[in-house]
Every structure is written in C-alpha cells, then in structure tokens.
C-alpha cells in the first residue's frame with residue numbers, strides 16, 4: 001500500500017471531522033492571551049488522534065500555489081485546501097509584464113523546444129513535464145475560465161484586456177468558488193514532520209503576534225524565491241542551490257554610450273566573454289534584438305545572455321566583455337566591399353550624411369561610430385582611408401563593450417537556484433526526501449528566459465502537484481470509505 005493510504009488510528013472519529021479541524025490556534029503570545037485560544041501542543045499529536053479529513057496546506061499564494069490549490073480542490077472536493085500567503089495573493093502576477101501579465105508563450109508548444117528556454121531545467125524539463133500541462137493547456141484553462149487571450153508576434157501571450165487583473169481575478173474567484181481557503185497576511189515560518197508522517201506547520205501573523213499550528217496531510221511549498229521557502233525546504237531535508245539573480249540588463253563602462261540611449265537594433269549577435277571563465281558555453285552567444293539604455297545594454301538578446309550566464313556572471317562579479325556584431329547577416333569581407341563601393345559612389349558627400357543602407361543602421365548610430373573612430377563627420381568619403389574603412393568594418397562586426405555590472409530589468413526578474421530538480425519526482429512534483437511534500441514554481445532550481453516561460457513553469461508545476469495531491473486525497477478517501485463500510489457491516 002502506498003504510504004499516503006495509511007489509515008488514521010481511529011476510523012470512527014473520521015465521521016465526526018470538521019473541515020477546519022486541522023488548523024488549531026495553539027499558541028498566542030502574551031500580548032494576545034485574552035483571545036480564547038486552543039491549548040493544543042504544537043506536536044501534532046492531537047491531530048493524529050482525531051484526524052479525519054484529508055488536508056493540504058499550500059505555502060505561498062503565487063501563480064504556482066493558487067493554480068495547484070484549484071487543481072487539487074477540483075479533483076478532490078472533500079480535501080481541505082488552505083493557501084497561506086504572507087503578503088498579497090498573486091502579487092507578482094499583478095505586476096508582471098508591465099501590468100499586462102505575460103501568461104505563457106504561444107510559439108513554443110512542443111515540450112523539447114519549450115524546455116530549451118530554461119537555462120536551469122532545460123535537461124530535466126524535456127521529458128513529461130510540459131506534456132502534462134503545456135502552454136496550450138494553460139491557454140485553454142484561462143480561456144475556459146473566461147480570460148480571453150491574445151498571442152503577440154514574438155509569441156508572448158497576454159489577456160486581451162492588457163490588464164493582469166483579469167488573470168488575478170480569474171484565479172482567485174475560481175479558488176473561492178471551489179472552497180479553497182485563501183489566508184493572506186500569514187507566513188509559514190517552519191515545517192516539521194511527526195513520526196506518523198503528518199506535517200506541523202508554524203504559521204505566524206506578525207501584525208498581531210499570533211502563532212498557529214497546522215497539521216495537514218499534504219504540504220505544497222510554492223514560495224517562489226523567498227528565503228523562508230528555502231529554509232523550509234532545508235528543514236525538510238532538501239539541499240538548496242544558492243540563489244542568484246537572472247534576467248537583468250548590462251551596465252557598460254563607456255559613458256558615451258548614453259548618447260545612443262533609446263536606439264534599438266532589430267538583430268545583433270552578441271557573445272559574452274567572462275573574466276576568468278575559460279569554459280565555452282554555447283548559450284553565451286545569442287542573436288536577437290538589442291536596446292541601448294542610458295547606462296548600458298538591454299533587450300531580448302542581453303536578457304537571454306544574463307539568464308544563461310546568470311551563475312557565471314555572478315561568480316565574476318558581473319565583469320566581462322560583450323562582443324557585438326551589429327550586422328550578423330553580412331560577412332566582414334562583404335562589409336568592407338560595401339563600404340569601399342559606397343566610398344567610390346559618394347566621394348563628394350560628407351561621411352556624416354550618407355552611409356550604406358545595406359547595413360540597416362540608424363543615422364545616430366552611424367555618427368556615434370564615426371566619433372568612436374575619431375573621424376570628423378564633415379570630411380568627404382573621398383578622404384576615408386583604407387585603414388578607416390577596415391576599422392569601421394571591424395567595429396560593426398566585433399564591437400567590444402566592457403560590462404561592469406548588472407542593472408535591473410523592470411518588466412521581469414527571476415532567481416536562479418533553489419531546490420534541485422533531482423530531489424523531486426517531476427511526474428508528481430513530490431519530494432524524494434519526504435512523502436506528501438510537494439514543490440512547484442520558482443522555489444525549484446528552474447528559471448526561464450523572458451517571454452512567459454517563468455509563469456509556464458509555475459502553471460505546469462502547480463498543475464502536476466495539484467493533480468497528484470488531489471488524486472492521492474481522493475484515493476485515500478475512497479479507501480477510508482470502504483474500510484468504514486467494512487467496519488459497519
């Protein structure tokens with residue numbers, strides 16, 4: 001018999017259970033001792049003796065936690081489901097995607113291709129993970145629950161309202177409709193396990209110095225990148241891969257770059273070379289759009305580099321060199337040939353005013369480039385020496401920027417690190433260290449590049465965990481019922 005099917009000691013008591021019996025206020029600080037509390041010890045013993053209903057506590061009311069709670073409760077309506085959230089429910093969903101919430105990505109449907117968007121997790125997530133609940137399932141779920149979605153040209157999926165509140169309201173209304181208990185403003189400060197395999201959660205409400213203990217059968221840790229979540233995982237025997245930031249912009253030493261602030265390049269090829277790191281990492285070369293900000297470089301290509309190099313960049317204190325090819329589709333020999341041709345055809349024109357259109361560059365950038373080469377913009381093309389032309393070609397193909405730090409990317413930010421995926425079963429999201437303990441979302445060592453991949457990890461993990469818990473709970477209830485029938489016959 002699987003461990004979760006073990007029957008509680010007193011079957012008769014099961015009939016007398018109250019839905020909230022697993023949540024006992026067991027200890028009040030002296031300041032609030034007049035509030036008529038239970039005096040149960042936090043050992044969980046009282047619960048084991050009188051335990052009847054199956055119960056789940058989800059720690060963390062973010063995308064993964066709320067989605068999981070809905071799935072578990074819809075599969076096992078008799079399961080008591082409580083979500084404890086220390087702040088506000090779905091606060092990151094609310095602010096995500098610049099307030100629009102990039103729910104998922106509609107261009108990467110097939111699991112193998114989808115997994116390639118996860119710098120941490122790409123190998124592990126290639127298997128059954130996204131087949132269980134992928135972007136199409138996510139989109140269907142939201143559409144079925146009244147949130148109309150649209151897919152933008154780059155694959156990012158948003159609610160048609162362009163307002164994350166549509167997603168937040170949908171999830172919270174559905175959870176409430178099903179009878180999930182959503183408890184905000186409380187934080188789970190520790191989790192332990194009794195010798196009978198039940199959990200003891202210490203729940204604190206700091207505003208009124210209140211401490212509660214809960215004794216659920218199942219726990220889902222969906223705490224995102226919170227330190228408390230990592231501490232809980234560690235208490236329960238898990239190791240933690242040290243968290244470091246991912247998805248950030250690059251701070252560039254050259255202050256003159258600020259003159260180009262706001263200029264975008266539809267396609268560049270950028271290669272990151274990190275100080276003291278010899279290892280060749282293929283993903284540290286990326287092709288895509290780039291944006292100049294007032295103090296550095298940003299845009300999809302830079303964000304992807306920051307994600308793939310998150311650990312190495314952290315190790316070398318965000319110092320390195322970024323080599324940018326501004327015209328990746330044209331080989332250097334052709335760049336030179338085009339420049340020489342241009343010179344022949346425009347001998348009497350000022351270099352400032354005309355340049356080859358084949359390069360697809362904006363005038364501001366061209367002028368900046370001439371300045372960097374120390375060229376007078378008023379000179380004529382006829383005066384452009386071979387050396388100048390070679391130097392310009394080289395700069396266009398291999399401009400080296402000095403990265404001196406990391407900036408912030410205000411639309412999205414995630415943490416690399418957390419509970420190693422190898423310590424959980426991806427088919428169920430259950431811990432390999434502790435039965436009936438589950439993990440989902442960013443608390444795991446999984447993070448994606450920008451484009452809706454981070455939420456997709458949360459939805460998929462939450463869905464799988466919710467399914468496993470819901471199924472375990474309903475199987476257990478069925479088992480109990482048949483035992484009660486046997487007892488009564």
Ligand SMILES: Cc1cc2nc3c(=O)[nH]c(=O)nc-3n(C[C@H](O)[C@H](O)[C@H](O)COP(=O)(O)OP(=O)(O)OC[C@H]3O[C@@H](n4cnc5c(N)ncnc54)[C@H](O)[C@@H]3O)c2cc1C
Nearest residue numbers: 060062063064086096097102188224226441442452454455
């Ligand atoms: C500004 C911003 C914008 C983003 N935009 C996007 C986007 O558009 N698309 C995308 O795919 N990704 C986006 N992301 C990333 C995405 O938000 C996260 O990857 C995702 O929210 C992870 O979901 P989660 O449920 O695992 O964790 P979270 O959403 O972080 O939720 C965890 C919750 O647990 C709570 N908690 C933690 N510890 C405890 C405790 N001990 N007790 C009780 N509660 C606790 C926290 O308060 C939090 O609410 C964005 C991130 C940021 C910061």
